């Protein structure tokens with residue numbers, strides 16, 4: 001019996017099935033592929049760069065559960081400002097908590113990343129629950145979402161400047177590349193104060209404490225896998241659940 005030939009994937013998009021195909025720099029991530037996407041073998045698409053920033057499924061799922069439970073009922077719209085290959089967006093959609101989900105990924109330089117996210121959401125059966133926006137989050141959020149204001153929660157997992165963030169015992173969020181904590185906070189707080197930032201586990205908590213909302217406590221949660229912290233989430237405004 002012959003199997004139908006697989007259609008070639010779009011340029012710069014891969015579904016690596018054997019270590020011999022994988023560029024050396026990302027082999028470490030590829031070995032964790034089933035932790036990253038439990039449905040990897042169902043045909044998950046990735047760009048080579050997307051491996052570095054993707055949120056592994058158990059972490060993304062836990063964040064989605066936590067946010068679903070913590071956010072007040074009046075919050076019905078979720079915006080994933082940096083959707084990447086869909087790690088977080090898919091889990092937000094699977095949670096069933098949000099009446100609308102917007103996923104933003106810059107399209108101009110890397111259109112293939114959004115293609116991966118859409119395709120991966122199809123693999124998980126949730127692509128139709130998500131509004132996909134190809135563009136710059138700093139332009140698209142204020143432009144499209146200002147009117148949604150009060151009902152919106154923004155989740156942002158920005159780039160951390162590459163794997164070098166692990167070199168620091170305490171990570172200085174004021175020099176995070178390409179967007180500092182101040183830049184992220186100032187930009188997105190024009191849309192809503194209710195935001196969640198996904199940041200390096202070693203982030204300088206003293207810098208975060210400066211953003212406490214008029215004396216309210218900020219909630220910071222470590223998300224762990226295999227007994228080690230992968231990252232933190234900082235819950236601003238009403239997203240921390242009070």
Ligand SMILES: C[S@@+](CC[C@H](N)C(=O)[O-])C[C@H]1O[C@@H](n2cnc3c(N)ncnc32)[C@H](O)[C@@H]1O
Pocket residue numbers: 053054055056081082083084085086087088089104105106110113135136137138157158159160
């Ligand atoms: C750390 S990754 C996000 C990973 C995502 N949470 C996941 O699990 O797949 C950051 C993403 O932000 C995108 N990005 C960077 N600057 C952006 C901008 N100004 N607007 C929209 N997307 C941007 C990058 O292309 C990258 O895909």
